[in-house]
Amino acid sequence: MxxxxxxxxxxxxxxxxxxxxxxxxxxDVHKGEIFGFLGANGAGKTTAMRMxxxxxxxxxGKAMVAGFDVYRENEKIKRNIGYMSQKFSLYEDLTVRExxxxxxxxxxxxSHFIKEKxxxxxxxxxxxxxxxxxVKSLPLGWKQKLAFSVAIxxxxxxxxxxxxxxxxDPVTRRExxxxxxxxxxxxxxxxxxxxxxxxxxxxxxxxxxxxxRIDALDTPQQLKKTFAAISMDEVxxxxxxxxxxxxx
Amino acid sequence: xxxxxxxxxxxxxxxxxxxxxxxxxxxMPVVQIIIFGFALTNEVKNSKIAIWDQSKDVATASLIxxxxxxxxxxxxxxxxxxxxxxxxxxxxxxxxxxxLPPHFDEDLRHFNKAQVQLIADASDPNVANxxxxxxxxxxxxxxNRITDERxxxxxxxxxxxxLYNPELKGAYNFVPGVMAMVLLLVCTMMTAITxxxxxxxxxxxxMLVSPANxxxxxIAKAVxxxxxxxxxxxxxxxxxxxxxxxxxxxxxxxxxxESLLFTLVSLALGLLISTxxxxxxxxxxxxxxxxxxxxxxxxxxxFPIENMPLPLRTVSNIVPARWYYSIVKSVMIKGIGLHAxxxxxxxxxxxxxxxxxxxxxxxxTRLA
Numbered sequence: 001m002x003x004x005x006x007x008x009x010x011x012x013x014x015x016x017x018x019x020x021x022x023x024x025x026x027x028d029v030h031k032g033e034i035f036g037f038l039g040a041n042g043a044g045k046t047t048a049m050r051m052x053x054x055x056x057x058x059x060x061g062k063a064m065v066a067g068f069d070v071y072r073e074n075e076k077i078k079r080n081i082g083y084m085s086q087k088f089s090l091y092e093d094l095t096v097r098e099x100x101x102x103x104x105x106x107x108x109x110x111s112h113f114i115k116e117k118x119x120x121x122x123x124x125x126x127x128x129x130x131x132x133x134x135v136k137s138l139p140l141g142w143k144q145k146l147a148f149s150v151a152i153x154x155x156x157x158x159x160x161x162x163x164x165x166x167x168x169d170p171v172t173r174r175e176x177x178x179x180x181x182x183x184x185x186x187x188x189x190x191x192x193x194x195x196x197x198x199x200x201x202x203x204x205x206x207x208x209x210x211x212x213r214i215d216a217l218d219t220p221q222q223l224k225k226t227f228a229a230i231s232m233d234e235v236x237x238x239x240x241x242x243x244x245x246x247x248x
Numbered sequence: 249x250x251x252x253x254x255x256x257x258x259x260x261x262x263x264x265x266x267x268x269x270x271x272x273x274x275x276m277p278v279v280q281i282i283i284f285g286f287a288l289t290n291e292v293k294n295s296k297i298a299i300w301d302q303s304k305d306v307a308t309a310s311l312i313x314x315x316x317x318x319x320x321x322x323x324x325x326x327x328x329x330x331x332x333x334x335x336x337x338x339x340x341x342x343x344x345x346x347x348l349p350p351h352f353d354e355d356l357r358h359f360n361k362a363q364v365q366l367i368a369d370a371s372d373p374n375v376a377n378x379x380x381x382x383x384x385x386x387x388x389x390x391x392n393r394i395t396d397e398r399x400x401x402x403x404x405x406x407x408x409x410x411l412y413n414p415e416l417k418g419a420y421n422f423v424p425g426v427m428a429m430v431l432l433l434v435c436t437m438m439t440a441i442t443x444x445x446x447x448x449x450x451x452x453x454x455m456l457v458s459p460a461n462x463x464x465x466x467i468a469k470a471v472x473x474x475x476x477x478x479x480x481x482x483x484x485x486x487x488x489x490x491x492x493x494x495x496x497x498x499x500x501x502x503x504x505x506e507s508l509l510f511t512l513v514s515l516a517l518g519l520l521i522s523t524x525x526x527x528x529x530x531x532x533x534x535x536x537x538x539x540x541x542x543x544x545x546x547x548x549x550x551f552p553i554e555n556m557p558l559p560l561r562t563v564s565n566i567v568p569a570r571w572y573y574s575i576v577k578s579v580m581i582k583g584i585g586l587h588a589x590x591x592x593x594x595x596x597x598x599x600x601x602x603x604x605x606x607x608x609x610x611x612x613t614r615l616a
Binding site: 010014053054075078079081083084085086087088089090091093094100102103105106107108134160 | 249251253254255256258261262265266433447450451454455456457458460562
């Protein structure tokens with residue numbers, strides 16, 4: 001089971017009236033992999049991710065997530081994934097502990113499990129002293145790390161991260177990526193969209209979306225070789241230049 | 249069930265930590281009852297009047313005394329020329345002028361007939377109406393006293409009884425109205441806003457990705473507001489009974505039951521608004537303009553529905569508060585039972601099913 005495929009996508013398409021947001025994309029993601037999902041604004045990343053996480057119904061194509069079909073087994077998928085949205089998604093007027101308890105509660109975890117794991121997570125984040133403070137009093141970087149811990153608190157098989165490091169300082173970004181590595185090492189598959197090309201280098205494999213299609217998919221090293229580029233930044237620019245769609 | 253409680257608990261945290269919300273939810277009913285009870289009243293009390301007594305005889309003196317003796321009027325000033333009438337009305341303090349022509353007593357004695365002219369400031373027609381009615385009543389009363397002294401061949405005397413509200417208190421009218429308004433504001437506006445807020449902040453998205461049933465999420469949002477509405481219903485009833493002396497003449501159980509039914513209709517409307525509104529401002533706007541305004545204008549609370557033109561009367565049928573207002577008046581003030589309000593109850597139940605069905609249909613499990 002080394003190469004178990006936890007996400008399997010074939011010709012997945014999403015049309016909004018006459019606009020094709022996602023155009024026949026195909027790829028697969030292995031267990032424990034950190035899969036980078038890159039693309040300019042408006043390339044269709046978020047739409048693709050929403051289809052995989054059960055928020056949006058595909059127009060056509062096939063997709064299996066954690067072994068379940070996105071059309072029919074929506075509910076089973078939800079049980080097996082975690083999600084961290086672009087917008088900061090913790091409740092500012094709840095304390096750190098209350099936020100954890102709430103999100104764990106909606107995944108139906110037992111109070112015993114929640115109690116024990118909360119202390120563990122707070123300890124890892126060095127937030128034990130701030131556990132009973134309102135989230136709005138924390139600096140953005142801490143909130144972001146907390147949001148990630150909350151997204152994987154219920155121990156999902158896959159976690160979807162939609163631009164998780166937007167607006168975060170470089171030091172916190174590094175710490176954040178450290179957390180992503182740890183999660184991947186524990187067997188959680190990480191599906192992450194990002195704008196930052198240096199972050200793309202941290203991924204095991206990277207796909208680059210242009211105008212709703214996947215134009216490149218490989219390890220960062222291989223991509224740089226193929227496109228004769230010295231950095232992912234250059235790879236991305238070479239591909240993105242072909243885009244006809246205006247970003248938003 | 250554990251999931252459900254996690255949601256409800258979270259919702260209570262939101263409410264209790266936001267002082268403004270808390271204030272709107274719990275203090276508003278008290279403030280409204282007090283404002284309506286003591287400040288905004290249609291009742292006439294110590295209204296200032298002017299008198300132009302052109303005969304200054306025994307009869308006019310006794311009539312003026314009688315006007316003054318009533319608690320409705322206070323003679324502010326006496327005038328002596330026709331010109332003065334205009335100028336005192338323009339100052340605005342005096343709303344009614346009583347004009348007694350010359351030879352009042354003589355006319356009364358010799359011709360059995362005398363005239364009194366009442367001039368009212370009708371820039372506020374309701375006040376003008378009330379004042380002239382009260383003044384005429386006192387004058388008729390005076391006439392009756394004299395006719396008792398001199399036997400007339402025939403007289404028709406009218407005897408009036410004001411049923412259900414013998415003292416003609418305004419509170420009997422507005423308590424049901426305030427109940428409708430408060431429940432609507434608390435349930436519809438607050439529910440719509442909290443759901444839309446979660447859409448705005450992105451937390452709704454995270455919840456929709458979770459295995460939680462969307463219907464459960466929404467019902468859990470409504471539960472705290474339902475409980476708070478129950479508290480508000482009790483507060484309003486206690487205030488009206490003990491502070492405003494408006495009795496609950498009918499069955500308390502029926503009254504509370506009907507109020508809870510109306511609460512559910514309001515909650516369903518709030519959910520419906522939240523499925524349509526994209527931002528908190530839109531939700532607020534729809535709740536205020538689309539609901540509160542028709543509730544105030546078209547429920548019969550401010551203006552009687554029977555006097556409205558047909559198009560407005562037709563529109564008033566779809567305003568839930570109209571039916572609730574009518575139920576509260578019947579049960580609380582007139583003291584009649586379910587047999588008299590079953591039609592209204594049925595209409596509210598129908599509205600509940602309709603709005604709830606529509607809200608559930610519109611609620612998107614998937615965002616697109």
